[in-house]
Amino acid sequence: MALRKGGSGDDSYCVGPDRARAGIGIEPAMTEFPRGTTAEHAFAEHEHQDLAPVIDRIHAVADAVGSIAPADASIAVLDVVDSVHWVLEPHAAWDDAWLYPEIHRLRAHIEREDRFLLPLLEAEAVAVQAITGGGAT
DSSP, X not given: OOOEEOTTSSSOEESSGGGGGGOOOXXXXXXXXXXOSSHHHHHHHHHHTXXXXXXXXXXXXXXXXXXXXXXXXXXXXXXXXXXXXXXXXXXXXXXXXXXXXXXXXXXXXXXXXXXXXXXXXXXXXHHHHXXXXXXXX
């Protein structure tokens, strides 16, 4: 089942029409990402846009469990379980299978470059200091 927006007009997400009756809204501030012009921020916003509503829903349901009817709480918790199964678990599996190994590969590449380039840059800095009499230009 795919997530769909709740029928109450707010930003609640539910799996089936009966679950919209729980009426638990989402607090978007829980997973808002800083707006910026860097590629990292753009990636984070795009990469996690499908996760934010689910995480916000978990937070909203947890806050509401003691203050709503038990039947509505049960429906809301089932919605969270479905959301975790259909949205969070596949995302985490992708992170484990592709993203984290790719980050590890890139870090290893950068470390190799650092081991090669830093001694060259240090030697160049010493040469410039020798030419300029100890002061940088």
